[in-house]
Amino acid sequence: MKSAIAFWNILLKDMKNYYLKPPNISWGIIFPFAWMLMMFLRTKTAFNIEEVFPGIVGMSILFGTTSMLSVTITFERKARSFERLLLAPISIELLITAKIAGAILFGIFNSIVPVLFSVLYFKAIVANWAVLIIGIILLSIISTLLGLFISVSAKEVFEAQTYSNFFRFPMIFLCGLFIPVSALPLIIRPLSYVLPVTYGVDALHHAISENGFLPLSIDLTILVVSCFLLFFISIYNIRRKWII
Secondary structure, eight states: OHHHHHHHHHHHHHIIIIITSHHHHHHHHHHHHHHHHHHHHHHTSOOOHHHHHHHHHHHHHHHHHHHHHHHHHHHHHHTTHHHHHHTSSSOHHHHHHHHHHHHHHHHHHHHHHHHHHHHHTSOOOOSOHHHHHHHHHHHHHHHHHHHHHHHHTOSSHHHHHHHHHHHHHHHHHHSSSSSOGGGSOTTTHHHHHHOTHHHHHHHHHHHHHSOOSSOHHHHHHHHHHHHHHHHHHHHHHHIIIIIO
16 A cells, blocks of 8 residues: 555656646647658658558657656756655665656657547558557557666766667667668668567557568567566666665
8 A cells, every 4th residue: 555655656746747747748749740740741742641650659659758757867866856765665666667657658648649640630540459559558668668778877867868869869760660670771670670669669560550570479579578678677777876
């Protein structure tokens, strides 16, 4: 019961202090629209929404979660408020889970806008809504954990943003967001398979057009394993760098 109260209060504090601010909410709405408009201007005609739908959803989640979490964790660490949380009588696993829950919810919120806009306005067809929801949730979790992994190594907010951009922008081209992995040069294609976001985007392709390049079971399995792996690596790094 005490753990549930602690989890809820940490999540509520983060939502009020960081995620529910008007700039963040408006950014989560405007960002997907801007990319859809860019695609329309690039083609100057109607484009195949099923081809860009997964990429827009995936990028909205990736940029939203990594941006927010890497900044909030680094900011609280610099302000020493995170150290006060570490002194609380709760496990570090519960603390980190509560800290990343807000970013995960923010990533899911970011995905709602392009999903609704694509389905209602562009009349996109979703082949499997259950897989789409599961893919969005897993992609939000893995993107959040990538942000956590990055923020552990940063001491300043600008460092966290720099490290985040170092990982995020190559992912636009390597993870199948808009360029299929099969279309990449053979020499850099192995990098795509190392990045877990690739499998999240592929799961979205399965859900929307049933046109993934890997079996869905492999995508979901790698995503789940990557989530646990990144979570415990981040916990280990926090104990090693922030506590000891």
